[in-house]
Amino acid sequence: MVKTTKVYLKDEDMPRQWYNLAADIPGGLQPPLGPDGKPIGPDALAPVFPMNLIEQEVSTERWIDIPEEILQILSRWRSTPLHRAYALEERLGTPARIYYKNESVSPAGSHKPNTAIAQAWYNKQFGINRLTTETGAGQWGSALAYATSLLGMECKVFMVRISFDQKPFRKLMMQAWGATCIPSPSTETEAGRQILAAHPDTSGSLGIAISEAVEAAVSDPSGGTRYSLGSVLNHVMLHQTIIGLETKKQLALFGETKPDVVIGCVGGGSNFAGLAFPFVYDKINGSDIEIIGVEPTSCPTMTRAPYGYDHGDTARMTPLMAMHSLGHDFIPPPIHAGGLRYHGVAPLISQAILDDLVAPRAIHQTECYEAAVTFARTEGIIVAPETSHAVAAAIQEANKAREEGKEISIVFNLSGHGLMDLVGYEKYFNGELTDYALPEEEIARSIKTISNYPKPNIVTK
Numbered sequence: 001m002v003k004t005t006k007v008y009l010k011d012e013d014m015p016r017q018w019y020n021l022a023a024d025i026p027g028g029l030q031p032p033l034g035p036d037g038k039p040i041g042p043d044a045l046a047p048v049f050p051m052n053l054i055e056q057e058v059s060t061e062r063w064i065d066i067p068e069e070i071l072q073i074l075s076r077w078r079s080t081p082l083h084r085a086y087a088l089e090e091r092l093g094t095p096a097r098i099y100y101k102n103e104s105v106s107p108a109g110s111h112k113p114n115t116a117i118a119q120a121w122y123n124k125q126f127g128i129n130r131l132t133t134e135t136g137a138g139q140w141g142s143a144l145a146y147a148t149s150l151l152g153m154e155c156k157v158f159m160v161r162i163s164f165d166q167k168p169f170r171k172l173m174m175q176a177w178g179a180t181c182i183p184s185p186s187t188e189t190e191a192g193r194q195i196l197a198a199h200p201d202t203s204g205s206l207g208i209a210i211s212e213a214v215e216a217a218v219s220d221p222s223g224g225t226r227y228s229l230g231s232v233l234n235h236v237m238l239h240q241t242i243i244g245l246e247t248k249k250q251l252a253l254f255g256e257t258k259p260d261v262v263i264g265c266v267g268g269g270s271n272f273a274g275l276a277f278p279f280v281y282d283k284i285n286g287s288d289i290e291i292i293g294v295e296p297t298s299c300p301t302m303t304r305a306p307y308g309y310d311h312g313d314t315a316r317m318t319p320l321m322a323m324h325s326l327g328h329d330f331i332p333p334p335i336h337a338g339g340l341r342y343h344g345v346a347p348l349i350s351q352a353i354l355d356d357l358v359a360p361r362a363i364h365q366t367e368c369y370e371a372a373v374t375f376a377r378t379e380g381i382i383v384a385p386e387t388s389h390a391v392a393a394a395i396q397e398a399n400k401a402r403e404e405g406k407e408i409s410i411v412f413n414l415s416g417h418g419l420m421d422l423v424g425y426e427k428y429f430n431g432e433l434t435d436y437a438l439p440e441e442e443i444a445r446s447i448k449t450i451s452n453y454p455k456p457n458i459v460t461k
């Protein structure tokens with residue numbers, strides 16, 4: 001008999017609401033602060049985001065309805081399949097049952113369109129016709145380009161220089177969807193010009209690109225432009241929870257009552273949150289689940305950076321957010337997982353770490369590529385370099401289960417495919433990638449810039 005290797009949901013069984021962890025996070029969330037160090041209200045964000053998304057950003061409602069029109073667009077590729085990785089299990093000789101949620105089947109190739117569609121839709125409802133954004137690996141930029149093209153809006157993307165140079169096809173995807181993509185730092189904004197004057201050869205960073213995109217949005221005199229962020233913020237995590245909510249139903253169809261281990265890679269944190277938060281809810285309510293967020297050793301935000309207030313961008317245009325941060329002017333080494341090179345991590349994930357609900361882990365890049373190649377040669381999918389971190393942790397957990405003889409279930413988020421990222425694979429095959437753990441002095445230097453910032457109350461439950 002043919003074994004079931006994948007499960008979809010019928011359209012009528014798709015989740016109709018997003019899950020908002022802000023309603024349940026035991027330690028609560030620290031408020032964002034303005035330049036004077038005082039908590040800001042929703043109005044302070046109005047030049048940057050439309051009010052309907054700001055309302056979601058500050059909401060503590062547990063369940064938020066997904067508008068019918070958004071569901072209609074998402075249903076073009078959702079539900080995404082949940083696969084059972086029989087071939088990988090066999091290769092590893094593990095008693096663990098390994099599942100992966102395949103977000104690579106979206107038109108842009110990753111989980112990012114889940115929030116891109118929602119954000120473009122809410123902006124349009126609010127009368128906005130043009131969005132600006134940044135992109136690291138190019139996945140987010142192409143997702144927003146796709147979303148804005150469906151909704152008839154304009155889009156401008158500031159792409160981190162190293163990825164712009166390494167991934168010309170991502171730029172062409174954005175162009176195919178009608179967006180403009182330029183390398184960051186650029187000479188188009190004050191923030192970009194200042195960075196270029198100080199560091200003419202910089203490979204760029206997400207923090208710099210965010211500064212440029214925010215500036216480009218708020219300086220549009222027509223008022224018809226807003227900025228869109230692909231990760232980190234509460235409303236982005238919210239939109240991604242459709243991943244975990246679908247996964248729960250799909251695991252049940254596989255006959256699983258609950259997963260033992262849930263894994264996702266973490267840049268700003270959105271794909272991890274998307275899969276994990278519905279399970280964090282179960283964990284808060286007593287379920288025994290290990291939830292692991294994985295980052296690169298070269299940009300160890302969750303595992304080694306302090307928790308404190310910092311800006312989301314290099315030019316300090318965003319409010320101060322309470323999060324684990326390596327410092328807003330940290331420029332991570334140019335590793336190949338461009339989407340994981342961010343100095344901070346979502347405030348909701350930071351608090352979930354403090355609350356002991358999420359266990360962070362850092363893995364070296366060669367182990368990640370080795371895992372990605374094993375995965376390609378068993379399951380067949382060539383994953384994004386970012387996703388390879390989740391694959392590596394899933395393999396670590398499956399090997400541990402073999403050593404301990406435990407028949408556990410593991411589910412990880414396959415956040416995107418790597419078909420536009422093969423240059424990284426080439427460097428791995430040529431033996432050009434080395435492992436790099438960020439030196440302690442480098443962390444000490446970079447967090448000095450935020451040492452005088454207000455300190456959040458650390459509340460844990």
Ligand SMILES: Cc1ncc(COP(=O)(O)O)c(C=O)c1O
Nearest residue numbers: 139231267268269270271339416
């Ligand atoms: C495929 C893929 N996975 C993961 C990430 C990391 O972002 P996040 O932590 O917001 O999911 C990115 C970011 O570009 C990505 O492209």
